[in-house]
Amino acid sequence: xxxxxxxxxxxxxxNWIPVFCISVGSVIWNILVQLSFEYGNLKKLVEENSGxxxxxxxxxxxxxxYMVPYxxxxxxxxxxxxxxxxxxxxxxxxxxxxxxxxxxxxxxxxIKVIGLLISVVLFLINGSVMAHMTGxxxxxxxxxxxxxxxxxxxxxxxxxxxxxxxxxxxxxxxxASASPLxxxxxxxxxxxxxxxxxxxxxxxxxxxxxxxxxxxQIRLTKGLLQSEFGVYRDAVAPYLWLIVLALFAxxxxxxxxGIRRREK
Amino acid sequence: xxxxxxxxxxxxxxxxxxxxxxxxxxxxxxxxxxMGFIGQNGAGKTTTIRALLNIITVDSGKIQxxxxxxxxxEIEIKKRISVVFDELPFQDIFSAKQIARILCDIYPKWDNxxxxxxxxxxxxxxxxxxxxxSKGMKMKLQIATALSHGAELLIMDEATTGLDPVxxxxxxxxxxEYLQDENHSxxxxxxxxxxxxxxxxxxxxxxxxxxxxxxxxxxxxxxxGVIKCSKKDFQDIEKEDFISARLSDFGAEVMVSDKFAMxxxxxxxxxxxxxxxxxxxxxxxRTKKEWS
Numbered sequence: 183x184x185x186x187x188x189x190x191x192x193x194x195x196x197n198w199i200p201v202f203c204i205s206v207g208s209v210i211w212n213i214l215v216q217l218s219f220e221y222g223n224l225k226k227l228v229e230e231n232s233g234x235x236x237x238x239x240x241x242x243x244x245x246x247x248y249m250v251p252y253x254x255x256x257x258x259x260x261x262x263x264x265x266x267x268x269x270x271x272x273x274x275x276x277x278x279x280x281x282x283x284x285x286x287x288x289x290x291x292x293i294k295v296i297g298l299l300i301s302v303v304l305f306l307i308n309g310s311v312m313a314h315m316t317g318x319x320x321x322x323x324x325x326x327x328x329x330x331x332x333x334x335x336x337x338x339x340x341x342x343x344x345x346x347x348x349x350x351x352x353x354x355x356x357x358a359s360a361s362p363l364x365x366x367x368x369x370x371x372x373x374x375x376x377x378x379x380x381x382x383x384x385x386x387x388x389x390x391x392x393x394x395x396x397x398x399q400i401r402l403t404k405g406l407l408q409s410e411f412g413v414y415r416d417a418v419a420p421y422l423w424l425i426v427l428a429l430f431a432x433x434x435x436x437x438x439x440g441i442r443r444r445e446k
Numbered sequence: 447x448x449x450x451x452x453x454x455x456x457x458x459x460x461x462x463x464x465x466x467x468x469x470x471x472x473x474x475x476x477x478x479x480x481m482g483f484i485g486q487n488g489a490g491k492t493t494t495i496r497a498l499l500n501i502i503t504v505d506s507g508k509i510q511x512x513x514x515x516x517x518x519x520e521i522e523i524k525k526r527i528s529v530v531f532d533e534l535p536f537q538d539i540f541s542a543k544q545i546a547r548i549l550c551d552i553y554p555k556w557d558n559x560x561x562x563x564x565x566x567x568x569x570x571x572x573x574x575x576x577x578x579x580s581k582g583m584k585m586k587l588q589i590a591t592a593l594s595h596g597a598e599l600l601i602m603d604e605a606t607t608g609l610d611p612v613x614x615x616x617x618x619x620x621x622x623e624y625l626q627d628e629n630h631s632x633x634x635x636x637x638x639x640x641x642x643x644x645x646x647x648x649x650x651x652x653x654x655x656x657x658x659x660x661x662x663x664x665x666x667x668x669x670x671g672v673i674k675c676s677k678k679d680f681q682d683i684e685k686e687d688f689i690s691a692r693l694s695d696f697g698a699e700v701m702v703s704d705k706f707a708m709x710x711x712x713x714x715x716x717x718x719x720x721x722x723x724x725x726x727x728x729x730x731x732r733t734k735k736e737w738s
Contacts, residue, residue: 183551184551185547185548185549185550185551185552186548186551186552188544188547188548188551189540189548192539192540192544193537193539196539266537267537269537270533270534270535270536270537271533271535272535274496274501275531275535276535277499277500277501278499278501278524278529278531278535279524279552280521280522280523280524280525280552280553281521281552282521444500444501444502444503
């Protein structure tokens, strides 16, 4: 199977390098931004505009914390492999080799596991450094948040893989690329009314030109960002690893079924 | 290892599509021989090969390769055969060296020394990306990979199409070398009949999903012939005695399947030897009977 993984890796390498560089670059960028909040120009911004400055600092902190693994999760995306396989009719031609459908599936998922592990490592490095610099906590709570993001990403991924292994043409490829909408649209349908409700609440609490205590602003912002999300996350926290494994297993199985299928 | 007489056995193969049917295909490729599988474009050659390799489902029929069932023993079979299509199944970014790295893990009997030997013989660079290779170089690379893991059976689907005569000749010589080992066999599908006339031991001709002729090439060529006569003389030839006839302003060319019998029956008419290409042409037009 090493040969198959090597083949897939050669095909994703071209996309991995920029994604990896951007992810590592984001870690460095986060560190620089936090240093600026502590010692540089952004510190002045916070001091001069205590309310909105602290708000900005909080938002930037959380974006920095979770953006890095989300970017790195793109490393799990094997769309580029499937796209590269179309011109050489790999879906047909690979069947001349003595490789079982299980081995093919395992080689694709090996790339995904490597991508996921890199994402986790980058998240841990990024989070630890940022937490140390800002005095914020970084532990199981944040790790579970990251796993929850990974679950959403995996859900998109297995829907996409289920379609991708069946594609034979560019047109089918484009349809398959859009298949994660099957997960995204219902998610939107559920979350959009909640987001709208919070937005309305926030607007009533911060009327135009009203002055609000900085601490109250931060508490409110954190509350808005964490409350309902935190409820869901805490409810599933004990099962997150199981959910991750289950999503991986489901994606693996669907991919295997697609690869095993013979053409008509 | 199971002892077997035929490298490939196809019995009663039926595969239906809208507008096309592989209709009860039967033929065998004896071990140690090379069979030419000829037919026009769209005759069913590639569909038959894909059925052999279990790439497509079939409606009915039994297929055995190297004495093993093509579905139950699929992986074991594929370890012992090589398939060469008309295009290299690797992306342009790979080099010959990288392809070897992939395949050495897939084939248990991969021999890198043999592979490098072929690359040297074909003057193919190891580290250059195959995207920069010509069509002939890509085909030679495919042949090199096909012959580097001890395959007992080579299946070639239109592998020499689009190659110049020099490269084709080189490849055909390699096949003859390959067949020095009596355990090796080749099934070669092509519509370039001149290549098959050079190397094939037996020939199977398929047209519109049906096998029209299957047998030893020399026998087929020996038995078939073309009567060349005037249109007046052509009128005296009974319709059931010939396959089809090509008419022109100068006369008629009539393809017969039993040259000796026709020589006795139509004594006085000029009867010449024929080629596989002519046989193919006349058989394809058999339903018209007379054509120009």
